[in-house]
Amino acid sequence: MRSRILGALLVAAAAGCATAPRPADPALDQAVSELLQGDAASALAALDHVDPANVTEKRREVIDCVRARFAGGDSPNDLPPISSALLKAYQRYWREAMLNKDSRAKAEQGLLASLQAMPALAGAKDRASLDSLADYAVTAIEGEGLHALTGKTEPLYELMIWKGEETRIYDVQLPENPVKVKVVFLDQFASTGWAGYATCGVAQTGGWAKPDALYAVRSSYDLASEDFRVSYLAHEGQHFSDYGKYPALEQPELEYRAKLTEIALSKDTTAELLRHFATQGGPSRDSPHAFADRQVTLALKDVPMDRVREAAAAKLRESSATIERLGAKTTKRFLPD
Secondary structure (H helix, E strand, O other): OOOOOOOOEEEEOOOOOOOOOOOOOHHHHHHHHHHHOOOHHHHHHHHOOOOHHHOOHHHHHHHHHHHHHOOOOOOOOOOOHHHHHHHHHHHHHHHHHHHOHHHHHHHHHHHHHHHHOOHHHOOOOOOOOHHHHHHHHHHHHHOOOOEEEOOEEOOEEOOEEEEEEEEEEEEEEOOOOEEEEEEEEEEEEEEEHHHHHHHOOOEEEEEEEEOOEEEEEHHHOOOOOHHHHHHHHHHHHHHHHHHHHOOOOOHHHHHHHHHHHHHHHOOOOHHHHHHHHHHHOOOOOOOHHHHHHHHHHHHOOOOOHHHHHHHHHHHHHHHHHHHHHHOOOOOOOOOOO
16 A cells, blocks of 8 residues: 555535535635645634524534534544544544644644554554554454455544445546546445545545555546546546556646646536635645645636636646656656746
8 A cells, every 4th residue: 555645636525425615605615625634723713703693503503513623633434443433543633633734744633642552453464663553554444344445535534434435437538648447436434535524525535546546535526527527537547647647647637637637527527626626726746736726726727718628628738748858757846836
């Protein structure tokens, strides 16, 4: 298991699903954006400015849930004992790391100590390494009949736990080339990761790519929708293609290219994608999704709506030319800091 989750895709939960709807109040939008950058303190401050007139019952539930999450205390679960203990350890780490953004190293040391204390992880190759213990946690969880993903969805260490899987093969036409990909659909989740935990399901990891396949959280998508075909399948397919062509690219650059692909191939969801990227953008490479959202927004600034898809495809080709010029196998970055 690699120490970084390749190309994890954060998605907003669709209205009508079991999770809460995408927020519309600007202050709630801001709170979600802060949470996705790992900053719970700023998110909680933003929630204090939510307009009560815009608060539906579901949004109130989201606000109450977020506040409760960061007030402390473990969330209940019905997992087997080892998986339950691991999830509680990660949730404590997520709370500490997000409430004290400038002390993440301390929070990681706390997670390391918690994992070191678990007898079930005694077989880890390097018990002094958080990455090694996290990798072995997958083995321990699988031993209880479940599936798991650890690693890092920047800026935080990740833990996702689920039970069900189904595999399908798709042919995906990207703006620059076709790609055939295997998609593993995942369901029956006990943990959708730190983003889903922090936002109470408003936004969560909807899928990711690894060298062998794409992985999709089944409940996040209507498989007949553009959301699935473009914002998941094409987005992650772009990652899958880029891993082979540009193996050194860092995650902000990968996300930038995948988000341009979304815009270039979208039809019905173009305006919503642009709005989402604009509201969720951030300045730090330490939060690759937010950073890429901002870079895409800047790249397409002032482009008329009837030309924005063409412009996104052109920006994607431009980035490919830049990478090829700098060195396809060695280029790590091309975006400005």
